[in-house]
Amino acid sequence: MSYTIEEKEGVLLFTLNRPERRNAINDELMEGFKEVIHYVHTHDTVRFLVITGSGEKAFCSGGDLAEFHSLVTEEQAFSMLSKMAEILYEWATLPIPTIALINGAAVGGGCEIATACDFRIIAREAKCGFIQGTLAITSGWGGATYLFERGLRHDRALKMLVDAQVYDSAQLEEVGFATKIYDGDKFVALDQFIEYMRKINPGVHRAYKEIEIRKWAEKNLKQRVMEEVAQCAKLWEADAHLEAVERFLAKSK
């Protein structure tokens, strides 16, 4: 199975489980996200949603470049990108705190998933980056829109996007992308992070999330996400992108 979903003591843990592909997102994993979202909406027992990657190396390497390379036209790209963008919008507007437990590399769409979460707890040796620019595309799942909502200084957020480089944990802390850097066991770090939150009535968390979600509704967040998707889809069909992906895949052979 390419993912697992486990509920324990109020924490719903969603683990991306394709370590041999560095937990890249394919259609099956998108269905996993949908299952998790449905679970949260139908189980009041869930207080915190946590997403992490299996293995040591990666949280998530973004879209599965091998699987999605068959999408060539703008329309084909839009169809895949908008599907995941819709899912991430649902995720970002869930009524409970969401946490990206970043155990390893979070690049491309993996960095977008992390940005769509409320909190990013990052392993000291992990790296994150909006590296889409190196593939001649922009973020295509709404990640830039979320990044500009996360309260980073505007020039720092923009620099992350336009440089398209991976940042180490010290840099991620400095720019304000990381909520917390951890050493050692990721679940110990998670337990410490939610220690105080656990003691608070869940209604309080839901109320704070509603405040943020209301603000986003007023600022047309969904529409802005979809415009980001459309921009990425346009770039997707250009030769520069298709050739960059071919170069990446050729390295693996």
Ligand SMILES: CC[C@@H](C(=O)O)C(=O)SCCNC(=O)CCNC(=O)[C@H](O)C(C)(C)COP(=O)(O)OP(=O)(O)OC[C@H]1O[C@@H](n2cnc3c(N)ncnc32)[C@H](O)[C@@H]1OP(=O)(O)O
């Ligand atoms: C499509 C949406 C778009 C968006 O909207 O954002 C994107 O997400 S674009 C995709 C951006 N992602 C990438 O460009 C992935 C780049 N991957 C890496 O930089 C590295 O793999 C890593 C994540 C930093 C991990 O490095 P390392 O631990 O050294 O592993 P390898 O590079 O050797 O990879 C192992 C294995 O996994 C395959 N792989 C990695 N990422 C992907 C991917 N995104 N899609 C498909 N396959 C991926 C890689 O090809 C290797 O395969 P083998 O050589 O066959 O073992």
